[in-house]
Amino acid sequence: xxxxxxxxxxxxxxxxxxxxxxxxxxxxxxxxxxxxxxxxxxxxxxxxxxxxxxxxxxxxxxxxxxxxxxxxxxxxxxxxxxxxxxxxxxxxxxxxxxxxxxxxxxxxxxxxxxxxxxxxxxxxxxxxxxxxxxxxxxxxxxxxxxxxxxxxxxxxxxxxxxxxxxxxxxxxxxxxxxxxxxxxxxxxxxxxxxxxxxxxxxxxxxxxxxxxxxx
Numbered sequence: 001x002x003x004x005x006x007x008x009x010x011x012x013x014x015x016x017x018x019x020x021x022x023x024x025x026x027x028x029x030x031x032x033x034x035x036x037x038x039x040x041x042x043x044x045x046x047x048x049x050x051x052x053x054x055x056x057x058x059x060x061x062x063x064x065x066x067x068x069x070x071x072x073x074x075x076x077x078x079x080x081x082x083x084x085x086x087x088x089x090x091x092x093x094x095x096x097x098x099x100x101x102x103x104x105x106x107x108x109x110x111x112x113x114x115x116x117x118x119x120x121x122x123x124x125x126x127x128x129x130x131x132x133x134x135x136x137x138x139x140x141x142x143x144x145x146x147x148x149x150x151x152x153x154x155x156x157x158x159x160x161x162x163x164x165x166x167x168x169x170x171x172x173x174x175x176x177x178x179x180x181x182x183x184x185x186x187x188x189x190x191x192x193x194x195x196x197x198x199x200x201x202x203x204x205x206x207x208x209x210x211x212x213x214x215x
Contacts, residue, residue, distance in 0.1 A: 003028045003059040005049065008210035010034070012068040013056045014171035017210075019072045021201035023081035031212035032057075034098065034112055042149045054113075069103055073165060077210060095158050098147055099168040106140030109133070110175060116190050133179040141176060144169065145186040155195050162196060170196050174207065 004020070004027040006013030022028055032055050033040045040046060041053045050066045051056040058065045058074075065071055076084040085090050108114065110133040117133065118124040150155060157165035173193045176183060183190050196202045207213060 001026065001060075001144050003030060005030045005046070005057040005059075007032055007034050008054045008207040008212045008214070010055045011171035011175055012054070012103075014174070014205060014207065015068045015167050016056050016071050016075075017205035018170065019075050019084060019166045021204050022084065022167075023079050025073055025075060025081065029211065033212065034192075067112065069099065069164075069168075070198055072167060073113075076164075082161060084167065086158065086163065089195055091158060094147075095163060095165050096166045098144060098157060101140055101143055101147070101151045102168040102172045106136055106172060107175075109136040109158050110179070130179055133175075134181050137172070137179060137181045139178050141181070141183065141186060141189060147189045148192075157190070157192055162199065162201075166192065166196050168205050169193065 002020075004013075004016065006016065006029065007033075008185070012082065020101070028195070032046060034055070039053075041055060042048070046051050046057075049051075049064060052066065056066070056068055056071060058071050058143075065074055072084060085095060115129050116130060117135075124132070151158075152158060156162045157169060169189065170193060173189065183193075197206075203209065
């Protein structure tokens with residue numbers, strides 16, 4: 001059994017939950033609360049598992065793995081179920097590039113540790129934090145919209161079935177709503193998000209449906 005350490009609101013953990021569900025892979029979930037006890041991710045025990053003190057982290061026997069994109073690709077290569085990355089090398093590279101816009105360039109700037117740093121070291125209040133997140137989320141999702149607008153419209157980001165790009169997109173759309181970012185000018189993203197969120201694999205992965213959910 002795979003043991004998965006995550007947190008309901010973490011976009012990175014959310015991505016992995018969607019992937020587990022799409023693949024039909026059960027996990028033993030361990031909640032790592034990013035606020036309680038000064039941040040449970042900062043404890044020596046958890047740092048021994050993930051020296052970055054971030055979620056998610058995965059264990060299978062003696063195997064350990066961190067970073068959501070690495071976890072998802074490992075899952076795709078080792079577990080049965082529908083493939084999350086296309087077989088074609090060019091299309092696979094485009095899917096990875098789209099996913100990395102979100103996972104590497106947008107999401108890190110709204111990460112909890114970045115927001116805490118902005119508050120502690122630069123005196124940012126909540127309005128400033130919301131504006132900060134809104135600026136980077138809007139810019140990143142607009143780029144994603146443009147990438148998809150250059151392609152023939154399909155139900156999901158890169159075809160007729162959900163994959164890595166959709167797995168990264170949906171948690172970021174959730175974060176956009178949290179920070180009041182409008183997708184009014186992003187019709188492709190809105191349509192894809194609606195299609196994805198209607199699927200049981202995505203719905204079950206939503207933060208509100210997790211055992212550690214807090215309103």
